[in-house]
Amino acid sequence: MKNRQIILSSRPVGVPQPRHFNLIDTDIPALQAGEFLVENIYLSVDPAQRGYVNDENNYAPPVAIGGVMRAVAVGRVVESNSDSYAVGEYLYGWFGWQDYCVATAALVFLRINPGRAPLSTNLGLLGMNGLTAYIALHDIGKPKAGDTVLVTAAAGAVGSIVGQLAKLEGCRTVAVTSSDEKGQHCIDDYGYDAFINYHKPLDEGLRATCPDGVDVFFDNVAGVIGDAVYQHMAWFGRIIQCGTISIPSWVPPPEGPRKEREILTRRLTVSGFVIFDHMDKLDSVVEVLAAMLADGKLHYQEDIGYRLEGAPQALVDVYAGRNTGKKLIQLRDYL
């Protein structure tokens, strides 16, 4: 049986480009004891993947040259030598940018109930993006009714969910986006109260949209937007550092205005968030999100490609902000 795999062919600095990858055909080896074969249906395209291939400080070692590109995916078990996962089960896990994954239990992130919601939502709203949005917003952001919650990359896979969850908590929500069009989309589809186009003067935008300051700053981008937002944080504000998509490389770290004084005088709390620290909560939070989705309380949007070989370019597009909603590659139909 044949497999197609996207492998990392050279080590990128900054955002990986299509030239850093190769598509190869391989034979699928026979399953060993405990292994099972996952047929991928949806592959995820995530900003975090830059960190998986850069040789920089990160929370996991980078993908080896010649290795299959690390990615989460949703697939179905089509062969099994495992007592834990049976043929026909749907799984969400580290199955990579490939048609098939010879998997072990260690790669599985969550088991999927395929009847609960459209299968693709298990990669976004009910997947890492939704889980990240929910847990980071609540654990670090501690939103209270009336708080102003400002979200960067607000139309993105995480930001679009953060805005809606904050709104459900009774917060005022402000989207930071790359264009007026995306900003209007945030208002129309994700219920944001206002938006700031970051290509226009930030300080003015912040004064106009956050007159009482920002209580919760959910930051997916880092860099100059945050520099401006710190000057508009409310006392005792909470800052969630969830991503750093605007900074192309951290070696060496770029410079920016120091934040120590704002952190001190405004009594801010800044925390980094990585979803993998919260494995014990995932199943229960997925249930909460699935119930919200079933009740029509959450809107989502997907930007789906259909070619495995298009995945590297899709990642470039995500970094350029050319996607709207969750970027996915669908490899096959299911049912």
Next chain:
Amino acid sequence: MKNRQIILSSRPVGVPQPRHFNLIDTDIPALQAGEFLVENIYLSVDPAQRGYVNDENNYAPPVAIGGVMRAVAVGRVVESNSDSYAVGEYLYGWFGWQDYCVATAALVFLRINPGRAPLSTNLGLLGMNGLTAYIALHDIGKPKAGDTVLVTAAAGAVGSIVGQLAKLEGCRTVAVTSSDEKGQHCIDDYGYDAFINYHKPLDEGLRATCPDGVDVFFDNVAGVIGDAVYQHMAWFGRIIQCGTISIPSWVPPPEGPRKEREILTRRLTVSGFVIFDHMDKLDSVVEVLAAMLADGKLHYQEDIGYRLEGAPQALVDVYAGRNTGKKLIQLRDYL
């Protein structure tokens, strides 16, 4: 009755210098209803006072030109038109750099039990410095036995107490100081396990003294020392931004390497700390500290001047690191 007062004569940028102050003689006005007269005994000289006179972002409006320099002090009530404070009581409060303060209840920080410990300790170990050290270390730092706790301005009024409190929690303590001599003093007198002289290569010092990373970074200085420490933080490390003494001016904010990536990947939490947010805990924490002091568990050192007119230069000396331990001005004997 005559009073001597140090007033702010012009608005400094950065660290205030003696030329920004004048010593004046004034008459003490008759007390109004609710007022009482405090005879100052000890005046405090604190790094935070820079923030009281700079026209920059801070947590309180600056001292007006012509106003008495804001400072905490310990004094005794010598006249009273107040039902709350009787003649003979010792108080700790915002009594300013002057011989006498016409006070109201709003200026009182804590009532002092003069028999509990030497009176001067109520400005340092049992005053804002000790309270800051204790509450910030515990509330934000959450020290556990075995943690590495790194402290900047480690020989200073707050740092010297932080090191001892962390040691009592079973932590490894590392002092950052401006000289080998001060570092050795931290080891000998405050029980620090190791020190880093920040005039030597920081990265090397951090590698040598914090091989397992820094779990709690108690930062009183901001700037380049912190830049290096972030690169040595342990995962899930806690950073207390308690002061910014190394940065002469924040208008405009100086630049430094961005921290967003370290905060994210190391899952750091950075929080600003201001003691005035914790008024409800002060009395109980003073009792804890007083008991530790009575049990011989805490060492303290004072650097005492005796001339009111020397206070501005004393503040310059504190910023230059020329003090060892808590800097005070004693105006008179007591008993």
